[in-house]
Amino acid sequence: xxPILIFAGLLILSYLIGCHSAARLIAxxxxxxxxxxxxxxxxxxxxxxxxxxxxxxxLTGIVDFGKIYLYLIVLNFFxxxxxxxxxxxxxxxxxxxxxxxxxxxCMPVTHHFKGGRGLFTYMGLVTFFAxxxxxxxxxxxxxxxxxxxxxxxxxxxxxxLPPFINFFFPGGKEFLGKMFIAAFLMGIINYFVxxxxxxx
Numbered sequence: 001x002x003p004i005l006i007f008a009g010l011l012i013l014s015y016l017i018g019c020h021s022a023a024r025l026i027a028x029x030x031x032x033x034x035x036x037x038x039x040x041x042x043x044x045x046x047x048x049x050x051x052x053x054x055x056x057x058x059l060t061g062i063v064d065f066g067k068i069y070l071y072l073i074v075l076n077f078f079x080x081x082x083x084x085x086x087x088x089x090x091x092x093x094x095x096x097x098x099x100x101x102x103x104x105x106c107m108p109v110t111h112h113f114k115g116g117r118g119l120f121t122y123m124g125l126v127t128f129f130a131x132x133x134x135x136x137x138x139x140x141x142x143x144x145x146x147x148x149x150x151x152x153x154x155x156x157x158x159x160x161l162p163p164f165i166n167f168f169f170p171g172g173k174e175f176l177g178k179m180f181i182a183a184f185l186m187g188i189i190n191y192f193v194x195x196x197x198x199x200x
Contacts, residue, residue: 014097018104022063044116064120072128098125133165
């Protein structure tokens with residue numbers, strides 16, 4: 001019973017941490033701006049980069065990436081350290097908790113469910129479980145952006161390619177299905193985010 005309650009509490013905590021938008025905080029702290037009224041009005045790295053400042057855009061991406069990556073490292077340490085939580089310290093549980101954090105980023109209850117696309121947060125999630133596949137995909141995505149100016153295509157690559165590349169790494173086959181599920185759910189979330197923006 002106690003592990004179930006702890007896991008339920010961690011689900012809520014993960015979601016609430018995800019709700020804290022780096023784009024909103026950085027725009028307000030560094031430029032005293034309401035990001036909802038700047039550029040596209042979308043609280044994401046891309047809007048910060050193009051309409052607030054390139055350095056601040058890069059910083060926003062780093063914070064979004066780092067908040068989930070570091071959270072999962074700390075969470076993994078404590079779940080394995082305390083014997084009472086050993087039953088919820090598996091890779092599956094960490095993946096669920098991490099993905100709930102991505103959901104909080106994309107659909108924050110604190111901002112009427114208007115959040116970012118969650119791309120950098122998702123990258124941090126995948127990097128925690130499959131670092132080398134994600135690094136390879138980031139490299140390919142950078143080529144797509146800098147040489148071919150294909151930003152949207154690069155975003156699709158980041159979401160869809162890691163499971164395929166992870167297949168060729170040790171232990172990748174066992175984790176393949178879970179990564180595909182995460183990628184599929186990420187696609188669904190971004191569909192609703194785009195629909196809310198009027199892009200669809």
